[in-house]
Amino acid sequence: MTAKKGRPHRHAELYKALHEGHLSAAPFALRITRHNDVPPPVLVIKERRARDGDEGDARTGHLQDRGRLHGDSLRRLLPVVRAIASRARNENDVPLEVDAFLSEEGMRTQRTLVLDEEAGAKLGIIFKLQERLNDLDRSELLSRRVATFSREEAVYWFSRITHYGTVANRWAVSGLRVMLCGQGSGQDAEVTAMLDKLRSRQ
Template sequence: MTKKQKPTDPLELERDFQHRIRPLLLQAPWILRVTEFKDKPIPVLVVKERLNPGEDRQKNGGAAGKTALKERGCLYGQPLRRCLPVIRTIIGGVCDAAGIPLELQRFLGNGRISFRGNLPLDEEAGVKLALIFKLQERVKEMDRVELMAWRVARFSREEAAYWLTRGTQYGEAANRWALAGMRIMLGGQPGDKAILQLLEKLRR
């Protein structure tokens, strides 16, 4: 293994996780959990945002409250298989405080995903995954799901955060309309022949 390579051997990968990556989970603004649910194909990816319920109290002179993780979406089955290259690309950009890449994509192999546990995400990776997980819900055409994922991956952090907010924080009806519009904007209409053409370009 050269100095530029990160460990890929299972034992070395576990050692790197315990010493360098796991400590970051306590403060990471977003978390990607790789887990299993009895009623869903394995594995299941769950993205969670860290919230601070006591932040307002602290601003007003009160004691700071404990942070809490809130689930923002999950992905599994065929959508996960189609979006895995995109997800690996997104989480591959997460760095530690010194700007050194964590190379989290090592934990989500191109084939079978054996890792189970939590991975720390920065704000950009978190909002992008949350938006992808939300947009793919109820979409049956896997080409559209993958296309939306690749296009979200190319968003800036600000763009992803804006669109995630538009689709989750404006009430049930407004959220539903915003997500429906984004699905067409990013993934086209079902059956559109241009979907595959654009998808092939983005895969390169």
């Protein structure tokens, strides 16, 4: 019983020390929440953007939703999401320990967690590309390939699928999805082989 009581306390202490009060300048955030249309928990990736017409620093802007993850997709991709989040660090190069909250117990509480640019961009790509993708093997494959991106690659590709207008963003999402996990039809063996190779590198 003592251990069970201690873990939520650790979550609360971690959150207060590393996340609470630090969101105002975070380039990205990960929200653990609930939505009425799907079973909990739901993960929502958010990017800080300058308000329309504001020429100032984006850090003074507001957080915008860039995608969500839930249900079977969340369960399948959670190990990759947790691995990416585990490397997030704050401006003082202190680990943010986001992965500590991405457990069954940790996701019972609604929180908004700070992410750095690299982790936020990678998760933003994954969350966006897996939308409306019913093949979980392809979702996992694209997620594992995004996890190997450098920070520069992640930031570039994230910008291409979010910052160029509705039509251009949609085309970029389609093209990047094909590049990372194929078109799906008749490619089961290729997807499985590539996925097995990436899993073996863990």
